[in-house]
Amino acid sequence: MSDPALLLVLLGFVALLGITQKFFRRTDATRGAAWWQTAAPFLLAPVVLIVARILGLSPITPDSWVKATGLVAVVPAAVSLALMFWTLGTHRIRIALFHQQDDAPQTLVTEGVYSQIRHPFYTSYILLFLAVVAVFPHWLTLALLIYLTVNLTLTAGREERRLSASQFGEQYQQYMARTGRFFPRSLRSHT
Template identity: 55%
Template sequence: MTDPALLLVVLTFVLIAVTPRIFFRRDGELNLRWWSLAAPVGVAPGLLVGAELAELAPHVPQDWLTGTRLAAVVLAAAAIALVSLTLGTHRIPIALWHQSDDAPRHLVTWGAYRRVRHPFYSSYLLAFLAAVAVFPHLVTLALLTYMAVQLNAVAAKEERKLAASEFGAEYTAYTHHTGRFLPRPGSRSAETEPTTADRDTTT
């Protein structure tokens, strides 16, 4: 692998792939719904390396590639930074996503959660954006679209569960000044500490 941008993007996916081992609680179940989100994280780096080895042509003009590779470096670095910040925000490990017993334990609104409700998911989307940037192709775009739809559905389900929990009022207030995956323009960060729950799912 001779492309430094490609190497950085691949390492970003490696970091995301190992976080269940190094951080999340291990009492969850690797069910079909869990694999529906995990599988693309493993597929993406293999696809990128395979595309380079096979010398597949990206679906953009050649003179765009310098700019797209620069964008890939920025996006991958942002994803790594956000994963690291989110890991450092949590005081206790949280369970894997798509678990049936993921009742909220407490809310977390500081650190990575200060302006976005699902920073883990945001970092995953940044990684897939980096994959599109480093290899602009219909296949990488399809992976990004799939993950965006899946993560949005999972996040919405988690938010409904939190809103219906004992922390519902506090969580609802928190959602008024935070975005799901991106900071809400013009909003102020939470003044009180805690929010998106150290619950039995990732965000």
């Protein structure tokens, strides 16, 4: 495991924790099962990385790949951090953490990074977990990435249905038609 890449990835989780504590507003809803299901990989991934480093656990890739996978991890980790802060800078008001059920939209944000991606925070999380897999390629980190991606896809779908049914419904549906969920439409159309 590349120590510099590991530190960058862990910095991503520290930034995520800081943003979660300082930016997202709490609603009156309790942290139920759905919240814990979404939060679980964010809590587990840094622990897995630290324990793997301390115990010297082996990745599923050959040892000779450590330097290369460490370098590969830097790209999604750095882009994830940049995207987190770009998204944060786009907001004028705090939003609910994981858009809890009692959260009603107050505004529709479509500028900044949101002009290209509907869920840039989620994109930054997926990129961070790609970095987790690259820094420590293991079945457990791969499972966390898959779990997170499926969970965020389901969460984004629920949010989109709720926003489409809100007072911003027509405007949001037009917005959905021109932007990608996790990646810009221009990237998706070329893949």
